[in-house]
Amino acid sequence: MEFSGTGPTGPMDSRAIQQLLPHRPPFVWVDRISECEPGKRARGIKLVSVNDPLVAGELTSAGRDGGGEAGGEAAGSFPRMLLVEAIAQVAAVALLPLVNEGEADRPTGGPGVLPLFAGMEDVVFGPPVRAGDVIDIEVEVLQARKSAARVSGRCLVAGEVVARGTFLFAFRRQ
Numbered sequence: 001m002e003f004s005g006t007g008p009t010g011p012m013d014s015r016a017i018q019q020l021l022p023h024r025p026p027f028v029w030v031d032r033i034s035e036c037e038p039g040k041r042a043r044g045i046k047l048v049s050v051n052d053p054l055v056a057g058e059l060t061s062a063g064r065d066g067g068g069e070a071g072g073e074a075a076g077s078f079p080r081m082l083l084v085e086a087i088a089q090v091a092a093v094a095l096l097p098l099v100n101e102g103e104a105d106r107p108t109g110g111p112g113v114l115p116l117f118a119g120m121e122d123v124v125f126g127p128p129v130r131a132g133d134v135i136d137i138e139v140e141v142l143q144a145r146k147s148a149a150r151v152s153g154r155c156l157v158a159g160e161v162v163a164r165g166t167f168l169f170a171f172r173r174q
Contacts, residue, residue, distance in 0.1 A: 012036070012093070020093055022114070026053055029086035030093075030137060038097035041140045044090035048078050050131035077128035083135070083163035087153035088117040091139040091167060095151070098144055099171045115149065115169040123165030133157045139167075147171055 012033040018024065030044040048055060055078055073079060092115045099113040129135060139153040148171065154164035 017089075017093065020096055021089060023089065028089070029082050030089045033090065033093055036093060038094065039141060039144070040094065041138075042090050042094035043139075044086070044093070044137040046086050046135040046137060048129055048131055048133045048135060052078070052131070054079055054082065055131050073128070077130055078133070078135075080125045080128075080163065083125070083129065083155045084120060084123065084165070084167075085117075086135065086137050087139060087151075087155060087163070087165075088167060088169075090137045091115070091141075091149075091151040091153060091169065092117075094139055094141060095144070095149055095169060098141070098149070112174050113171045114174050116172050117167065118148070118170040119168040121166040121168070123163065126160060126162040127157075129155075129157055129162050135162070142166070 012020075014028065014031055017030060017033060018028065021028070023029075029046055031047050032045045033042060034045055035041075035043040055076070095115040099115060134157065136156045137153070138156070139151050141149060142152050143150040149169045151167045151169065152165075153167055155162050
């Protein structure tokens with residue numbers, strides 16, 4: 001990972017992501033940032049494993065045949081609301097340089113501003129995500145102001161949209 005005058009650029013692994021975000025396992029829902037244009041857009045990847053605690057729990061409690069739907073979730077699937085959280089985490093990586101502009105190039109952890117997930121609009125979910133799937137997470141900053149931002153985001157599996165929507169962020173000084 002490199003830091004430019006405006007923030008992180010280039011690929012980031014999970015360690016680099018954890019330097020930027022306050023999240024820690026098992027609450028980190030992005031494994032890698034593949035592209036980042038600070039303040040504008042970012043792309044991330046989540047590898048869904050049968051060993052992910054929530055997916056494994058779904059397989060155990062619902063059976064392995066994937067039959068039936070419970071609470072809108074297909075049995076053995078990655079929880080849909082975590083797709084939203086994955087989008088929010090990738091968006092935070094894209095927004096951090098924007099909200100901390102003018103400060104020393106550094107990961108968060110000192111004084112600075114942290115983007116907080118504040119809401120969502122027009123969220124639509126597609127087919128379920130299963131263990132073994134690779135989720136491509138794409139975000140684009142639509143509008144950013146001093147205290148808030150609006151981001152468009154979507155998750156894709158094998159080119160098919162599994163979640164999309166518009167997401168709102170409020171900025172809070174640490």
